Amino acid sequence: MLEINILGPSDTVGLIEIEQVRDFLFNHLDQYGDKKEDIMKAINYALSTGITPGGFVLVGKDQGEIVGAVVVNKTGMDGYIPENILVYIATHRERRGKGYGKALMQKAINTAEGDIALHVEPDNPAKGLYEKLGFTNKYLEMRLTK
Numbered sequence: 350m351l352e353i354n355i356l357g358p359s360d361t362v363g364l365i366e367i368e369q370v371r372d373f374l375f376n377h378l379d380q381y382g383d384k385k386e387d388i389m390k391a392i393n394y395a396l397s398t399g400i401t402p403g404g405f406v407l408v409g410k411d412q413g414e415i416v417g418a419v420v421v422n423k424t425g426m427d428g429y430i431p432e433n434i435l436v437y438i439a440t441h442r443e444r445r446g447k448g449y450g451k452a453l454m455q456k457a458i459n460t461a462e463g464d465i466a467l468h469v470e471p472d473n474p475a476k477g478l479y480e481k482l483g484f485t486n487k488y489l490e491m492r493l494t495k
Contacts, residue, residue, distance in 0.1 A: 351449055353456050356406040358396055373415045377439040391420045391436040409453050416441045417449045419457050432463025454482055
């Protein structure tokens with residue numbers, strides 16, 4: 350049975366648990382992932398009190414094993430930019446198709462205050478889940494990397 354824990358800025362979270370979440374995301378984001386350092390920046394942003402707008406981290410466990418994780422950062426904005434951005438979501442590659450991703454997404458939607466944006470590659474199989482949950486593609490994202 351899936352148990353979902355919410356970690357937020359006011360929680361006392363140990364470095365070992367944070368590193369476990371970082372390593373889980375790094376290992377299970379597959380081709381959609383980032384470097385460990387970048388994943389850790391998003392986690393630290395979500396859990397920083399007073400330094401950033403904050404956010405939260407969801408950790409899904411089944412029988413004590415991490416089977417999914419989500420990182421949501423608050424943007425500090427509203428209206429023209431959604432209040433939240435879902436930065437990372439991953440489920441254990443050997444446990445996919447069991448509803449963990451949907452449960453984590455629903456918990457993230459219910460936990461977030463305000464609207465949520467996320468970025469998804471067109472070929473990512475999770476895109477269909479996001480659309481079923483009500484996410485729409487309003488814009489084409491473009492970036493300038495300096």
